[in-house]
């Protein structure tokens with residue numbers, strides 16, 4: 001029997017860390033991102049720009065066409081791909097920048113989760129969706145309006161879908177996880193933003209210079225442990241630093 005992980009953004013950063021960790025623990029890992037990981041920790045990598053909503057449905061349907069419900073004991077979707085967006089105050093963002101961040105961080109997880117629930121409806125295995133959210137969902141950072149708003153939306157999706165699914169005989173468990181501060185390209189982008197566009201930039205420079213960042217491997221191991229220890233209970237919103 002297979003354990004299957006479908007993950008967005010498995011090409012680098014935290015997503016690659018998660019792909020490696022689940023792969024190491026016997027999962028068949030399927031990734032969706034624009035680029036491919038340099039090292040193949042998994043064989044199935046689908047290239048898709050998640051800002052293009054119209055292509056997402058066909059990718060997830062294609063993935064499911066290669067899965068075998070009778071041979072699956074665990075099916076997990078991790079909505080990990082994310083984009084910080086243009087770091088600036090709202091009035092300085094172009095309409096295309098506003099919609100891009102919402103598309104990648106919120107619309108894509110909604111479409112993927114919708115299809116995941118629909119396509120696995122009659123699967124009897126354990127099914128779960130893990131949304132990689134952020135403390136930015138509950139902490140307003142000036143110049144991160146699209147990032148904060150999209151992550152808050154992702155958490156609300158977790159809350160609503162957990163209620164929808166909990167009444168069903170074999171519903172999908174859904175959680176949000178805040179991964180803490182992780183040493184990835186996203187952090188680099190945050191600390192390299194000019195101060196005039198991002199008041200809190202020094203805080204992010206300090207995280208890096210003081211060695212406060214977690215490695216993607218550390219955070220991936222923590223998330224995997226929470227998963228196998230049964231901590232990912234339907235509807236939970238967890239911060240890895242507090243569990």
Ligand SMILES: NC(=O)c1ccc[n+]([C@@H]2O[C@H](COP(=O)([O-])OP(=O)(O)OC[C@H]3O[C@@H](n4cnc5c(N)ncnc54)[C@H](OP(=O)(O)O)[C@@H]3O)[C@@H](O)[C@H]2O)c1
Nearest residue numbers: 009011012013014033034035050081082181182184185186
């Ligand atoms: N790093 C942190 O401190 C931190 C803190 C809190 C939350 N998070 C969250 O953790 C998750 C992973 O972030 P990270 O830090 O690992 O960032 P990262 O290193 O920038 O990686 C982002 C991942 O998302 C994928 N992605 C981005 N835009 C995409 C698009 N349009 N279409 C398809 N895939 C796309 C990228 O793949 P391609 O470039 O190959 O497309 C990449 O694999 C995000 O949801 C982020 O919000 C990170």
